[in-house]
Amino acid sequence: xxxxxxxxxxxxxxxxxxxxxxxxxxxxxxxxxxxxxxxxxxxxxxxxxxxxxxxxxxxxxxxxxxxxxxxxxxxxxxxxxxxxxxxxxxxxxxxxxxxxxxxxxxxxxxxxxxxxxxxxxxxxxxxxxxxxxxxxxxxxxxxxxxxxxxxxxxxxxxxxxxxxxxxxxxxxxxxxxxxxxxxxxxxxxxxxxxxxxxxxxxxxxxxxxxxxxxxxxxxxxxxxxxxxxxxxxxxxxxxxxxxxxxxxxxxxxxxxxxxxxxxxxxxxxxxxxxxxxxxxxxxxxxxxxxxxxxxxxxxxxxxxxxxxxxxxxxxxxxxxxxxxxxxxxxxxxxxxxxxxxxxxxxxxxxxxxxxxxxxxxxxxxxxxxxxxxxxxxxxxxxxxxxxxxxxxxxxxxxxxxxxxxxxxxxxxxxxxxxxxxxxxxxxxxxxxxxxxxxxxxxxxxxxxxxxxxxxxxxxxxxxxxxxxxxxxxxxxxxxxxxxxxxxxxxxxxxxxx
Amino acid sequence: xxxxxxxxxxxxxxxxxxxxxxxxxxxxxxxxxxxxxxxxxxxxxxxxxxxxxxxxxxxxxxxxxxxxxxxxxxxxxxxxxxxxxxxxxxxxxxxxxxxxxxxxxxxxxxxxxxxxxxxxxxxxxxxxxxxxxxxxxxxxxxxxxxxxxxxxxxxxxxxxxxxxxxxxxxxxxxxxxxxxxxxxxxxxxxxxxxxxxxxxxxxxxxxxxxxxxxxxxxxxxxxxxxxxxxxxxxxxxxxxxxxxxxxxxxxxxxxxxxxxxxxxxxxxxxxxxxxxxxxxxxxxxxxxxxxxxxxxxxxxxxxxxxxxxxxxxxxxxxxxxxxxxxxxxxxxxxxxxxxxxxxxxxxxxxxxxxxxxxxxxxxxxxxxxxxxxxxxxxxxxxxxxxxxxxxxxxxxxxxxxxxxxxxxxxxxxxxxxxxxxxxxxxxxxxxxxxxxxxxxxxxxxxxxxxxxxxxxxxxxxxxxxxxxxxxxxxxxxxxxxxxxxxxxxxxxxxxxx
Ligand SMILES: CC(C)(COP(=O)(O)OP(=O)(O)OC[C@H]1O[C@@H](n2cnc3c(N)ncnc32)[C@H](O)[C@@H]1OP(=O)(O)O)[C@@H](O)C(=O)NCCC(=O)NCCS
Ligand SMILES: CC(C)(COP(=O)(O)OP(=O)(O)OC[C@H]1O[C@@H](n2cnc3c(N)ncnc32)[C@H](O)[C@@H]1OP(=O)(O)O)[C@@H](O)C(=O)NCCC(=O)NCCS
Numbered sequence: 001x002x003x004x005x006x007x008x009x010x011x012x013x014x015x016x017x018x019x020x021x022x023x024x025x026x027x028x029x030x031x032x033x034x035x036x037x038x039x040x041x042x043x044x045x046x047x048x049x050x051x052x053x054x055x056x057x058x059x060x061x062x063x064x065x066x067x068x069x070x071x072x073x074x075x076x077x078x079x080x081x082x083x084x085x086x087x088x089x090x091x092x093x094x095x096x097x098x099x100x101x102x103x104x105x106x107x108x109x110x111x112x113x114x115x116x117x118x119x120x121x122x123x124x125x126x127x128x129x130x131x132x133x134x135x136x137x138x139x140x141x142x143x144x145x146x147x148x149x150x151x152x153x154x155x156x157x158x159x160x161x162x163x164x165x166x167x168x169x170x171x172x173x174x175x176x177x178x179x180x181x182x183x184x185x186x187x188x189x190x191x192x193x194x195x196x197x198x199x200x201x202x203x204x205x206x207x208x209x210x211x212x213x214x215x216x217x218x219x220x221x222x223x224x225x226x227x228x229x230x231x232x233x234x235x236x237x238x239x240x241x242x243x244x245x246x247x248x249x250x251x252x253x254x255x256x257x258x259x260x261x262x263x264x265x266x267x268x269x270x271x272x273x274x275x276x277x278x279x280x281x282x283x284x285x286x287x288x289x290x291x292x293x294x295x296x297x298x299x300x301x302x303x304x305x306x307x308x309x310x311x312x313x314x315x316x317x318x319x320x321x322x323x324x325x326x327x328x329x330x331x332x333x334x335x336x337x338x339x340x341x342x343x344x345x346x347x348x349x350x351x352x353x354x355x356x357x358x359x360x361x362x363x364x365x366x367x368x369x370x371x372x373x374x375x376x377x378x379x380x381x382x383x384x385x386x387x388x389x390x391x392x393x394x395x396x397x398x399x400x401x402x403x404x405x406x407x408x409x410x411x412x413x414x415x416x417x418x419x420x421x422x423x424x425x426x427x428x429x430x431x432x433x434x435x436x437x438x439x440x441x442x443x444x445x446x447x448x449x450x451x452x453x454x455x456x457x458x459x460x461x462x463x464x465x466x467x468x469x470x471x472x473x474x475x476x477x478x479x480x481x482x483x484x485x486x487x488x489x490x491x492x493x494x495x496x497x
Numbered sequence: 498x499x500x501x502x503x504x505x506x507x508x509x510x511x512x513x514x515x516x517x518x519x520x521x522x523x524x525x526x527x528x529x530x531x532x533x534x535x536x537x538x539x540x541x542x543x544x545x546x547x548x549x550x551x552x553x554x555x556x557x558x559x560x561x562x563x564x565x566x567x568x569x570x571x572x573x574x575x576x577x578x579x580x581x582x583x584x585x586x587x588x589x590x591x592x593x594x595x596x597x598x599x600x601x602x603x604x605x606x607x608x609x610x611x612x613x614x615x616x617x618x619x620x621x622x623x624x625x626x627x628x629x630x631x632x633x634x635x636x637x638x639x640x641x642x643x644x645x646x647x648x649x650x651x652x653x654x655x656x657x658x659x660x661x662x663x664x665x666x667x668x669x670x671x672x673x674x675x676x677x678x679x680x681x682x683x684x685x686x687x688x689x690x691x692x693x694x695x696x697x698x699x700x701x702x703x704x705x706x707x708x709x710x711x712x713x714x715x716x717x718x719x720x721x722x723x724x725x726x727x728x729x730x731x732x733x734x735x736x737x738x739x740x741x742x743x744x745x746x747x748x749x750x751x752x753x754x755x756x757x758x759x760x761x762x763x764x765x766x767x768x769x770x771x772x773x774x775x776x777x778x779x780x781x782x783x784x785x786x787x788x789x790x791x792x793x794x795x796x797x798x799x800x801x802x803x804x805x806x807x808x809x810x811x812x813x814x815x816x817x818x819x820x821x822x823x824x825x826x827x828x829x830x831x832x833x834x835x836x837x838x839x840x841x842x843x844x845x846x847x848x849x850x851x852x853x854x855x856x857x858x859x860x861x862x863x864x865x866x867x868x869x870x871x872x873x874x875x876x877x878x879x880x881x882x883x884x885x886x887x888x889x890x891x892x893x894x895x896x897x898x899x900x901x902x903x904x905x906x907x908x909x910x911x912x913x914x915x916x917x918x919x920x921x922x923x924x925x926x927x928x929x930x931x932x933x934x935x936x937x938x939x940x941x942x943x944x945x946x947x948x949x950x951x952x953x954x955x956x957x958x959x960x961x962x963x964x965x966x967x968x969x970x971x972x973x974x975x976x977x978x979x980x981x982x983x984x985x986x987x988x989x990x991x992x993x994x
Contacts, residue, residue, distance in 0.1 A: 101965065120748070185846065190686070251617070344686075374967070374975065421881060473596050486975050
């Protein structure tokens with residue numbers, strides 16, 4: 001009876017069906033669920049719950065690590081199950097409900113959710129649902145492909161549902177390092193001084209009697225849709241590598257660089273992929289999610305260690321890596337997102353943070369979340385955790401979107417996720433702007449020249465010239481600052497006729 | 498020959514006049530100077546340098562801790578001495594030159610400047626000028642009323658000028674704790690786990706042979722102009738205390754609260770002053786600057802310890818406190834601003850961060866720096882270091898400015914220093930909005946109702962209603978979002994006729 005998966009015989013009697021387990025969740029509850037960047041989310045119980053909500057309307061507050069796979073957020077939205085969603089999502093269906101004001105979405109730095117939970121500054125968790133590879137003899141929960149917020153959810157919740165996923169290889173056991181900071185005001189330093197540093201246990205330790213139900217499932221993680229590198233993302237990677245070579249030449253780092261963090265998404269994946277053909281070696285990652293590119297870098301002999309909070313792979317890469325995941329032991333570590341993204345550790349290690357912008361402005365402010373200043377895309381995720389505290393804070397984006405109708409370089413961003421104080425380097429396929437140590441007027445010249453698409457460059461230069469004639473540390477023609485976004489809304493394009 | 502002040506006899510021969518010392522500074526150099534919130538700045542050499550610059554034009558890049566006293570920044574601006582100024586200032590004259598684009602001002606998080614310097618991401622310091630109480634037998638420099646960035650400037654510069662200020666009491670010796678983080682990538686945790694924690698030496702240790710000149714001066718620190726609490730700041734303090742009482746009642750903290758940080762300025766000072774008549778006790782501060790209110794709290798028996806990077810007092814308080822500063826030993830500590838503001842320590846201690854906004858918007862974004870979105874006031878200072886990592890992130894402001902012609906609560910801020918992700922509580926004299934765990938639409942209702950001035954409330958509600966009708970996670974009438982600022986610029990008021 002899954003003896004290798006449930007090693008505490010006292011827990012056998014907790015095994016129930018997903019439907020039965022879902023009954024533990026009642027209208028109005030706050031639920032903490034595993035799942036980070038579509039990896040390691042609980043699957044069977046949430047689906048059963050959504051089915052039930054279709055029959056008998058109910059609402060919950062749902063907290064996760066980050067985004068969920070298996071179209072869960074879509075299914076929840078369709079079942080009108082969610083009143084509140086925290087702290088990240090990336091589903092088109094849920095996005096629609098959020099933008100319609102139907103679901104209250106709280107978009108948070110990923111390192112901060114459990115810190116607020118722990119101090120009762122968010123609603124207390126009534127029940128946690130955590131996907132696991134196994135439960136140990138002592139009742140320790142061994143997570144699967146992500147850790148996310150699962151550990152703190154399970155520790156803080158009075159009741160825990162565990163989903164044992166038989167498709168998740170037992171070989172994952174030992175890859176996790178579950179360290180939870182001690183409670184303030186008596187908190188000790190986090191004892192991690194290198195990406196490979198271990199400080200905790202390989203499982204989530206909770207009193208076994210809190211495990212209220214165990215559900216066996218065989219649902220796979222969703223696979224990531226990885227867009228292969230194109231000319232533009234290759235150009236972005238090229239500019240980044242040229243820049244890093246220059247930094248090495250200037251003596252600011254060695255050819256092993258600094259621990260790398262890269263955001264999720266096709267651009268970030270392509271940029272990391274580009275490092276395969278770079279002169280750098282003995283690289284380490286201290287990131288929040290590992291994509292295909294991480295394993296390509298391992299296989300190319302470039303990468304020596306990777307620490308993150310989740311592994312999200314394409315179907316192809318998944319089939320290649322997962323059966324051999326044991327071969328990566330000693331080179332791979334999954335941590336709670338509070339630790340993978342912790343300002344203390346990110347700053348101490350001096351991470352090179354590479355994240356993706358929707359748009360940035362001529363002064364270096366970055367919008368990662370709001371299309372047109374109003375419509376939520378995914379959320380800030382961990383980008384702010386890394387950008388604020390990184391050794392280098394790099395943002396990448398293509399210079400245009402939607403067939404050129406949108407310039408990703410604008411006079412003023414329509415929403416700010418990363419302020420000018422937190423942004424060092426901007427890169428598009430057009431080129432790179434190194435803003436470190438520059439004043440806003442200097443930045444504007446550089447961003448327009450190096451990063452803007454040629455079809456928008458003159459309009460930006462014209463804006464800046466008229467703004468600068470008006471005086472000000474950060475010159476703006478204030479009544480025109482958001483006119484590009486207004487034009488997009490009214491005419492469907494930022495392009496002048 | 499100042500034997501109590503210069504205890505290393507081998508250094509006597511370095512004593513020169515301010516004019517002579519100023520000759521060490523040449524056109525094009527990068528100068529690192531002591532001084533933080535108008536306390537402990539070098540005085541004689543900078544003034545001599547400005548005099549020289551009036552006769553023989555020259556330009557320098559000037560880095561300090563934060564703002565300077567004795568009208569130094571004004572004098573520098575008048576002498577056209579500065580090409581670049583990093584990382585903070587608060588002088589009306591320099592502000593003018595910055596806004597005219599004459600001086601390139603790099604507005605940084607105060608914890609980050611030396612981190613960038615150390616890794617050569619800012620111009621290397623050619624010479625440091627540090628005010629001191631004394632030089633020890635081993636050549637250790639004992640700072641005066643601020644530490645700021647002085648330690649790292651002195652460590653990184655090849656040459657150091659020391660200004661021994663005879664007006665700064667020798668009793669200050671022992672109040673400082675000079676701890677410098679080890680270099681990355683081999684950095685250890687910062688070993689400070691409480692406001693009173695000590696980790697370094699009471700002086701800045703550099704090889705004595707780097708001391709190129711010693712100048713004796715008797716110029717006083719400037720005194721702070723402290724505006725006494727008025728009805729509005731008293732109301733703000735009242736709302737804050739009511740809120741903190743509620744937090745204590747909810748069990749989120751004890752009556753000793755959490756370590757307090759408060760920004761500079763009259764509002765913050767008044768708010769801290771308000772704690773004298775509160776039910777809280779055994780308070781501690783982990784802040785960047787200590788104002789009059791700190792000593793009032795000590796004297797009222799409310800405060801048991803205060804850690805910061807500088808002490809800035811009114812003339813009256815100065816005369817009362819400084820001759821008795823020895824009486825505060827064991828209760829007072831001055832640290833490098835990298836440590837007083839360090840994300841690692843601020844997060845670990847769980848600081849209550851109280852900072853002042855120029856304006857905030859209905860969704861909780863805060864502008865602390867740019868009047869009308871374009872004109873620099875002072876800079877972000879340390880507000881971001883604390884707001885991002887604090888246990889509570891509180892921003893205060895009066896609900897209107899300039900006799901009601903400006904609403905400090907606007908549809909969209911014209912510049913963002915603190916994003917919605919970093920802002921927990923907003924307070925004006927009208928009331929308090931607790932934004933924790935709320936989505937943007939929920940925040941808008943609360944901010945308009947609780948914080949806006951009655952004369953702007955309807956216009957804000959009207960804006961929000963029309964925006965929300967348009968759809969979006971953060972609803973805006975994008976073409977109107979900055980129209981209040983445009984109106985201010987064109988008509989001198991945000992008030993509708
Ligand atoms: C910004 C972000 C949405 C970019 O995603 P990506 O997959 O790398 O980049 P893409 O260029 O494919 O852009 C994604 C979509 O945004 C659109 N887009 C890009 N720039 C845009 C702009 N300036 N205005 C409007 N839409 C834009 C693209 O057209 C694309 O639309 P589609 O989904 O309809 O095709 C994504 O990186 C993100 O959510 N970032 C915030 C969270 C984060 O950084 N986390 C850190 C680590 S996980
Ligand atoms: C925001 C800040 C300027 C407020 O200063 P303060 O002395 O507390 O507050 P005041 O209400 O007196 O405002 C200062 C000035 O700004 C003006 N002002 C306030 N709100 C304004 C607004 N929304 N638009 C334009 N001007 C505004 C006031 O009228 C006043 O002008 P004056 O100097 O001509 O009289 C100041 O706190 C600051 O510089 N903060 C950023 C740095 C920081 O927070 N550091 C953290 C710790 S030191």
